[in-house]
Amino acid sequence: MRIVISEFMDAPAVDALRARFDVRYEPELVDRRNGLLQAMAEADALIVRNRSQVDAALLASAPRLRAVGRLGVGLDNIDLTACAARGIAVVPATGANxxxxxxxxxxxxxxxxxxxxxxxxxxxxxxxxxxxxxxxxxxxxxxxxxxxxxxxxxxxxxxxxxxxxxxxxxxxxxxxxxxxxxxxxxxxxxxxxxxxxxxxxxxxxxxxxxxxxxxxxxxxxxxxxxxxxxxxxxxxxxxxxxxxxxxxxxxxxxxxxxxxxxxxxxxxxxxxxxxxxxxxxxxxxxxxxxxTPHIAGLTREANARVSDMVASGVTIALTGGDR
CATH class of the missing domain: 3.40.50.720 (NAD(P)-binding Rossmann-like Domain)
Structure with missing residues (x-):
């Protein structure tokens, strides 16, 4: 199974995902919309922060998508209704930052x-x-x-x-x-x-x-x-x-x-x-x-907690809890 990560994620959490999945970690994808849409063609999961727009166009380009991890708590960049309609799990880092x-x-x-x-x-x-x-x-x-x-x-x-x-x-x-x-x-x-x-x-x-x-x-x-x-x-x-x-x-x-x-x-x-x-x-x-540039929730400690929580949640969503 493939996971695409389009924005910054703490390195140990990325490594933990790589131990189980095919991970494409490219934080610059958030600024390359066409590249992100192309990457979604074979993605089973996507992990984003607040800038990647998980909208109708992205979802249409991701026929295999089963989970969206959100490295934070705000969900206004994710079409929750469309995700629910397709049974795509949305995994925020509630409380971690x-x-x-x-x-x-x-x-x-x-x-x-x-x-x-x-x-x-x-x-x-x-x-x-x-x-x-x-x-x-x-x-x-x-x-x-x-x-x-x-x-x-x-x-x-x-x-x-x-x-x-x-x-x-x-x-x-x-x-x-x-x-x-x-x-x-x-x-x-x-x-x-x-x-x-x-x-x-x-x-x-x-x-x-x-x-x-x-x-x-x-x-x-x-x-x-x-x-x-x-x-x-x-x-x-x-x-x-x-x-x-x-x-x-x-x-x-x-x-x-x-x-x-x-x-x-x-x-x-x-x-x-x-x-x-x-x-x-x-x-x-x-x-x-x-x-300040949207960094209130970004500290070394918070980055680790957020990344670990999302990595765990996405793993559960893809494996049905078999970790």
């Missing part, structure tokens, strides 16, 4: 609240902006709003409470009486109430028709003045021009984005222009802005 994402959220939250970590060049150049950087904020006693209360959202809440933060949460699919809220010490509330109360908001939602542009200009406008926004879920949930405007106008203290509606983030867009203005000192009260 939760720790990495949660630590990213807390790390960027602390950086944005403190606002003091961008002055290294000035200090090394002999400047001493002590007064300008003495207005940072502490996380302790502040309120974090977690939107989406799955495994990652719950771990973020747990870490935040360890810092002495109050945590409120919203999840349209999780009833207010669900035990998960109490177990994590989190108060369930409506989304509007969360935005009114939270000093920081972290998004942990799948991208669906119901969450597309959920955080538009109106909803961003409901956030507390001086709040920060962190998105590690999917870029399409957030209206990027509206966020850039809110940051530029000083309504928000800062934002950290690891995901974008278009990836890679196009040059010259509202966020890129805003960041250039911040770097060039063209704003009197520059906000904090952290942009």
């Amino acid at each position: 939760a720790r990495a994402v949660a630590e990213y959220v807390i790390g960027t939250l602390l950086v944005l609240l403190r606002g003091a970590y961008g002055a290294s060049a000035a200090v090394a150049d002999g400047q001493w902006p002590r007064s300008a950087l003495s207005g940072g904020l502490e996380a302790h006693g502040r309120t974090l709003g977690v939107v989406g209360f799955g495994g990652i959202g719950r771990l973020v809440a747990t870490l935040a409470r360890g810092l002495g933060m109050r945590v409120v949460g919203h999840d349209a699919a999780l009833p207010a009486g669900h035990p998960s809220w109490g177990e994590c010490g989190v108060e369930s509330c409506s989304l509007d109430a969360l935005l009114e109360r939270a000093d920081a908001v972290s998004l942990h939602l799948p991208l669906t028709p119901g969450t597309q542009r959920l955080f538009d200009a109106a909803r961003i406008g409901r956030m507390r003045a001086g709040a920060v926004l962190i998105n590690t879920s999917r870029g399409g949930i957030l209206d990027e021009p509206a966020l850039a405007e809110a940051l530029r106008a000083g309504r928000l203290r800062g934002a950290a984005l690891d995901v974008f509606e278009a990836e890679p983030l196009p040059a010259g867009g509202p966020l890129a222009v805003l960041l250039a203005d911040i770097r060039q000192g063209r704003l009197t009260a520059p906000p904090g802005l952290i942009l």
